[in-house]
Structure formats: structure tokens, C-alpha cells
Amino acid sequence: MKKKILLAHGSGGRLSHELIKDLFLRSFDNKFLRKLGDSAIFEKEKIRWAFTTDSYVIRPLFFPGGNIGKLAVCGTINDLAVAGATPLFLSCALIIEEGLEVSTLEKVVYSIKETAEGAGVQIITGDTKVVEHGGADGLFINTSGVGIVRTQENLSPARIEVGDRILINGTLGDHSIATLSRREEFDFQTKLKSDCAPLNDLIGTVLSDSQGIRMMRDPTRGGIASILNETTSGQAFGIELWEEKIPIKEEVASICEMLGFDPLYLANEGKVVLVAKQEEAEKLLSILRSHPLGKESQIVGKVVPEPKGKVYLRTRIGTRRVVDMLTGEQLPRIC
Amino acid sequence: MNELPSEVKKMKYLTEFRQKEPARGVARKIHQLMEDIDREISLMEVCGTHTTAVFRYGITELLPEKLHLISGPGCPVCVTANDYIDKAIAYCHQDKVIIATFGDMMKVPGSRSSLAQETSEGYQVKVVYSSLEAIKIAQKNHENKIIFLGIGFETTAPTVAASILMASDEGVSNYLVLSGHKIMPPAMQALVKDHQIGIDGFLCPGHVSTITGSKIYEFLAQEYHVPCVVAGFEPLDILESIHRLLDQIKSGQAKVENEYRRAVTYQGNVKAQKLMEKVFEKESTSWRGIGEIPGSGLRIRKEYSSFDAEMQLPVKVAKSREHPECICGDILRGLKSPLDCALFRRVCTPSHPVGACMVSSEGTCAAYYKYAEGGGE
Numbered sequence: 001m002k003k004k005i006l007l008a009h010g011s012g013g014r015l016s017h018e019l020i021k022d023l024f025l026r027s028f029d030n031k032f033l034r035k036l037g038d039s040a041i042f043e044k045e046k047i048r049w050a051f052t053t054d055s056y057v058i059r060p061l062f063f064p065g066g067n068i069g070k071l072a073v074c075g076t077i078n079d080l081a082v083a084g085a086t087p088l089f090l091s092c093a094l095i096i097e098e099g100l101e102v103s104t105l106e107k108v109v110y111s112i113k114e115t116a117e118g119a120g121v122q123i124i125t126g127d128t129k130v131v132e133h134g135g136a137d138g139l140f141i142n143t144s145g146v147g148i149v150r151t152q153e154n155l156s157p158a159r160i161e162v163g164d165r166i167l168i169n170g171t172l173g174d175h176s177i178a179t180l181s182r183r184e185e186f187d188f189q190t191k192l193k194s195d196c197a198p199l200n201d202l203i204g205t206v207l208s209d210s211q212g213i214r215m216m217r218d219p220t221r222g223g224i225a226s227i228l229n230e231t232t233s234g235q236a237f238g239i240e241l242w243e244e245k246i247p248i249k250e251e252v253a254s255i256c257e258m259l260g261f262d263p264l265y266l267a268n269e270g271k272v273v274l275v276a277k278q279e280e281a282e283k284l285l286s287i288l289r290s291h292p293l294g295k296e297s298q299i300v301g302k303v304v305p306e307p308k309g310k311v312y313l314r315t316r317i318g319t320r321r322v323v324d325m326l327t328g329e330q331l332p333r334i335c
Numbered sequence: 336m337n338e339l340p341s342e343v344k345k346m347k348y349l350t351e352f353r354q355k356e357p358a359r360g361v362a363r364k365i366h367q368l369m370e371d372i373d374r375e376i377s378l379m380e381v382c383g384t385h386t387t388a389v390f391r392y393g394i395t396e397l398l399p400e401k402l403h404l405i406s407g408p409g410c411p412v413c414v415t416a417n418d419y420i421d422k423a424i425a426y427c428h429q430d431k432v433i434i435a436t437f438g439d440m441m442k443v444p445g446s447r448s449s450l451a452q453e454t455s456e457g458y459q460v461k462v463v464y465s466s467l468e469a470i471k472i473a474q475k476n477h478e479n480k481i482i483f484l485g486i487g488f489e490t491t492a493p494t495v496a497a498s499i500l501m502a503s504d505e506g507v508s509n510y511l512v513l514s515g516h517k518i519m520p521p522a523m524q525a526l527v528k529d530h531q532i533g534i535d536g537f538l539c540p541g542h543v544s545t546i547t548g549s550k551i552y553e554f555l556a557q558e559y560h561v562p563c564v565v566a567g568f569e570p571l572d573i574l575e576s577i578h579r580l581l582d583q584i585k586s587g588q589a590k591v592e593n594e595y596r597r598a599v600t601y602q603g604n605v606k607a608q609k610l611m612e613k614v615f616e617k618e619s620t621s622w623r624g625i626g627e628i629p630g631s632g633l634r635i636r637k638e639y640s641s642f643d644a645e646m647q648l649p650v651k652v653a654k655s656r657e658h659p660e661c662i663c664g665d666i667l668r669g670l671k672s673p674l675d676c677a678l679f680r681r682v683c684t685p686s687h688p689v690g691a692c693m694v695s696s697e698g699t700c701a702a703y704y705k706y707a708e709g710g711g712e
Binding site for chain 2: 004005006007008014015018183243257260262315316317318319320321322324329330331332333334335
């Protein structure tokens with residue numbers, strides 16, 4: 001049988017990685033792409049630029065705490081910000097399904113404008129395509145962005161050392177569970193909101209007040225588990241997470257229990273994971289906590305010499321278990 | 336008797352069942368009991384959620400070497416026989432048929448293909464989160480027949496029964512169910528009678544018991560003298576249940592205890608039981624790895640046969656076949672561990688599963704793959 005693309009190829013798990021490695025990287029291979037960072041970083045005229053792109057397909061288009069437009073702006077801003085860059089300009093391309101209500105489109109576009117203005121970025125180019133009914137699920141958005149890198153060195157896993165601390169700026173899984181709760185098949189009564197937010201101000205503050213950051217990532221699809229596995233992969237260190245320090249809302253924890261989900265794999269849209277020098281960790285924690293988007297920040301783990309290339313969790317009951325990469329979308333348990 | 340220990344009794348919230356000191360305390364008691372018992376003990380956790388929890392919290396790390404937790408057949412996807420998947424695939428090839436299924440079933444390999452492969456070929460398979468969602472699809476697609484793949488134990492069967500009654504009340508005539516539902520007690524009986532396995536006690540499935548009540552396990556204690564404890568899913572629940580099983584074993588007793596009292600009663604959810612009985616009747620059915628077990632399956636009663644896919648649209652499928660090297664069967668009977676399998680992690684992975692135990696997140700192989708890969712230690 002001929003090989004076909006499956007949904008799992010887009011899930012951010014192993015099949016996605018195989019596709020990236022075996023097709024895209026092999027075809028486009030160059031030194032910028034090879035790093036597979038959230039943004040590509042290149043130098044021109046003595047300025048280091050960060051450049052990134054992302055497409056947004058989400059159902060439902062509106063969810064508690066945001067919508068596809070806000071998400072498309074925040075996601076690209078955050079990919080630039082975690083590369084240590086100040087985001088400047090964005091593009092915005094819309095693929096619209098025939099039949100979408102104009103008022104819906106207006107709401108989304110207004111939200112794009114508001115979010116971009118609030119974050120201090122401008123949308124300077126764009127494109128619109130309309131496809132036949134059934135050719136898209138309402139509305140798809142692609143945004144690309146450029147920014148200027150502010151850190152002295154490029155942030156990367158190669159700079160991480162044993163003893164470094166892992167920090168996170170708040171609770172995990174709010175976005176995943178908030179969007180899930182609005183899908184008609186669940187219709188949970190919850191007050192949860194997506195954490196969707198532009199992180200450039202928070203990250204800018206952190207970078208100007210501390211030189212101790214080794215690397216940052218935004219734990220979107222695949223959650224904190226997947227990005228930390230990508231961080232340790234092929235490196236001479238491992239990461240130990242402390243379950244009791246990981247901030248998770250009681251409501252998110254309960255819904256996870258009910259459906260059989262592991263919060264470490266849930267997507268976030270307003271979170272950043274920072275790896276920082278041990279001696280800077282406490283200072284960073286107080287900087288993060290003094291920002292509105294970092295009130296519930298925690299130091300959640302540390303970089304360890306063994307097991308190399310792996311992430312593991314020190315559980316609440318004191319045992320250890322491996323935290324592997326997500327291999328597909330998490331699905332509710334059947335019992 | 337059956338009184339919760341004070342450290343468990345006081346607890347209300349999830350986090351309280353995940354505390355270090357009480358867990359260590361119960362673990363110490365388990366070690367003491369095992370020293371007194373002084374032989375190898377095998378306890379079966381029947382339910383897939385227990386298997387996952389055992390791994391997720393690293394519980395085996397706290398247990399004595401001579402105490403073995405063996406994983407049972409309590410993951411509905413895993414025990415679904417190949418011919419069921421083959422039938423579902425045959426249905427999706429038919430004109431004007433849309434299959435509606437829980438997501439986990441998509442990747443399960445049948446004899447020749449999987450539903451995920453068929454979708455990429457353009458056949459219509461929709462992932463739903465409940466049978467009620469399948470009814471909604473039926474209501475929006477009058478020209479098509481919607482076949483819902485009904486799998487799951489006593490926990491899920493009542494909801495599917497309710498969907499059939501709802502379709503009947505609302506006149507949704509294009510909604511059909513391919514019933515692959517199974518019930519637990521006959522399977523547990525078959526495992527107990529299999530002396531090759533040698534089960535010293537059961538951690539009984541918590542979710543199933545919320546519906547059935549703890550009463551369904553009485554015959555195992557009385558007729559087969561096997562200790563049973565209905566267990567919750569938090570680390571302390573599991574440790575405490577193991578502790579109680581060992582207590583029974585040490586004193587030579589066999590009875591049914593209920594550790595999961597915050598969710599399970601003796602009688603269970605009678606309303607749900609009645610729904611299930613109204614729509615379904617017991618039949619002999621085949622379990623992957625265990626084979627045919629009399630009275631362990633649920634088929635749709637004649638009164639509701641207009642919603643029974645097999646009655647309305649009979650299909651013929653070629654004789655099913657399994658991958659010759661797959662040992663899912665022995666794993667489901669607790670005879671072997673995934674680490675004994677030649678395919679595990681080399682050929683069979685969650686992205687490319689060969690056997691069903693690798694597909695569901697609650698399957699034994701998937702749990703081993705996810706939480707014990709390469710030994711994080």
C-alpha cells in the first residue's frame with residue numbers, strides 16, 4: 001500500500017519528527033534550519049535576526065480566553081521571544097472557507113489587531129484566499145514574524161550545564177483543557193480560560209534583568225514533556241522534574257484524571273520554560289513572579305548528569321519515572 | 336473490618352492521595368507483610384488505568400522484589416479481537432456508510448489494515464468522544480448510515496445502551512451500533528481457572544465497579560478463594576489495596592473489600608445496570624489472547640435489532656490473522672511482559688503498533704514503552 005499522510009504526522013510527536021528529518025531537512029538542508037529551533041537566527045549587517053512561521057488550525061475558532069486570531073499573533077510572537085528576540089513585524093495570511101460569516105471574520109481580525117498592538121508589533125504584509133465549502137474548516141491562519149535578537153549569545157541547549165534550573169511561568173495545561181471543554185462533545189462546565197498571551201514583554205524583562213538564561217522554549221503542542229525531551233536529545237545531560245513543584249490548576253488536574261490525560265503533555269499558549277544558571281534561579285523566579293504573566297512561576301526541576309539525553313520525573317511519592325516524548329495526540333480513555 | 340486507615344480516611348483531594356509520607360508508610364507495611372508471607376506473590380491489576388498509574392507513579396519502586404504486579408485484560412481496545420476491526424473496515428468500504436469511533440480504535444491493526452489507513456485512502460471514519468456525538472452525525476447525514484463502534488466494558492456499555500434508546504425515541508433510523516462490548520467477571524473467572532497464571536489476588540477495576548458495584552466479585556472470593564480489593568487510581572489507593580490483599584493472603588482469607596469507597600458502592604449504579612440489561616444480552620465472545628469466553632460479550636437484543644449493524648448490514652470478512660510474533664495474547668493473560676516480546680520497541684511502537692496493547696494509552700505495551708523506555712535509571 002502506498003504511504004499516506006496520517007493525522008499523526010501533524011501531531012508534533014514521533015511521526016512529525018520523522019517527516020521533518022526525512023523529508024524537509026533532507027530537502028532544504030542548511031545550517032540555519034538544521035538547528036530546528038522555534039525561530040531561525042541569521043546575521044546580516046551585524047544584526048542578528050530571528051525569523052519564524054506557524055500555521056493555526058483550531059476548532060472551535062473561539063474558546064474561553066481567546067480565538068484563532070489572538071492565538072496566531074501570540075504564537076508567532078512567542079516563538080521569536082523565546083529565541084531571545086524582540087518581535088517587530090508579522091505577516092498574516094488567511095485561508096477562509098466559503099460560507100464563513102463576515103461578522104466572525106471581523107471579530108477574528110479585530111482580535112489580531114488588538115493583540116498585535118498590545119504586544120507592540122505591526123502586521124506589515126498579508127494574503128487572503130477563499131476555498132470552496134468543505135475545503136477548509138472555517139478559517140486557517142498563517143503568520144510569520146521577524147525580530148532582532150537581543151541576547152549576547154544565541155540561546156541553545158548546547159549552553160546548558162549540569163546544575164542549571166528549570167523554571168516555568170505558571171500553570172500547565174490551561175489552554176488544552178479550556179479549548180477541549182468548549183468542544184460540543186464535552187461541554188464541561190468550567191471557568192477555565194486559555195493562557196493564550198504574548199510573552200515578549202515578560203521575556204524582555206527577564207533578559208534585561210538577568211544574564212543567567214541558557215535557553216527558553218514555549219511548551220505548546222506536546223507540552224513541557226516534549227520540549228524538554230527535544231532539549232535533552234543527544235546531549236550529555238538529563239533533566240529531573242519535581243512533580244510537587246509543577247503548577248497545575250486543581251480543575252485541570254481533575255479533568256485530566258477523568259479523561260486519562262497527563263498534564264505534562266498538554267499544550268500551553270502563554271507559557272515559557274526557562275533553563276537558567278543555578279545561582280540566578282531564585283532571582284529569576286522573583287522577576288518572573290513580579291510580572292502579571294508570571295505570578296505562579298516555579299522552579300520545577302534541574303539539569304542532571306545522568307541519565308544522559310533523558311527526562312524523568314521525581315513523583316510526589318518520591319519515586320522516579322521516565323517522561324518520554326509524546327507519540328500521538330492524547331485521547332480520552334475508553335473503559 | 337474494611338475500615339479505611341486514618342491516613343487515607345482524612346483525604347479529600349487528589350494531591351492528598353499523592354503524598355510521600357503516607358505512601359512510604361503503607362509501603363513499609365507491605366514489606367513487613369511480604370516478609371511474613373515469605374513466598375512469591377502475583378497480584379493482577381485488571382484495569383488498564385491501574386497499569387498506567389503503577390507506571391506513572393513509579394509504584395513498583397516501592398514494592399518488595401517477591402511481589403509481582405501483573406497486568407490484566409482491562410483495556411477494551413487491547414482485548415478487541417482482530418475480526419472486529421476487520422468487520423469495521425469492511426463496513427467503511429460500503430457505500431454510504433460512515434464509521435464513528437473512539438480515537439483509540441483508529442490505529443488498531445486488524446488482519447490487513449487499520450481504520451487510520453483506510454481514512455487516508457478516503458474512506459469515511461469519524462472520531463467521536465461519545466456515542467451521543469455519533470447520533471448527532473446521524474441526524475446531520477440522513478443519506479448515510481452511521482455505524483458506531485461500541486467497545487468498552489460495563490463502564491461504557493450503559494452509555495451506548497442509552498444512545499440506542501435515544502435513537503429509538505427520536506426516530507434516528509440511520510444510527511447503527513457494531514457491538515463489541517465485553518463484561519469483566521467471566522474474563523476474571525477464566526484467568527483464575529488458568530493455573531498457568533497463578534493469581535494470588537485481584538486489584539479489581541475501579542471504573543467498572545462504579546457501575547457494577549463491588550458485589551460482582553463475590554463469586555471469585557467464595558468459589559475460587561481469591562482475595563479481591565476494589566481499588567482507586569491514586570498511588571495511595573493502589574498501595575493500600577495491595578496492603579489489604581496481602582493481609583487477606585497472610586491470614587488465609589478470601590473476601591471482597593472496597594478501598595475505592597469514594598466512588599464505588601456494593602450495589603453500584605443500578606440505573607445504569609438496568610439500561611444495559613434493557614438493550615443488551617450476554618453472548619459468547621472472543622477476547623484477544625484469551626479466546627472465546629462464554630457469556631462475556633454483549634449483543635443487542637432483538638427488540639432493538641434495527642440499531643444492530645450486524646443484523647441490518649451483514650458483512651463477510653476473511654478469516655482474521657495476527658502477526659505471528661506478536662505476544663499481546665500472553666501479555667493480556669499476564670504470562671509475559673512486553674520486554675519478552677521480540678517486536679517491542681524495535682518493530683512495534685506507538686507510532687507503528689503491531690498489536691493492540693501498544694495502541695491504547697492504557698495498554699500494557701504502551702505503558703511500558705512510555706514510562707519504562709530504555710530504563711530512565
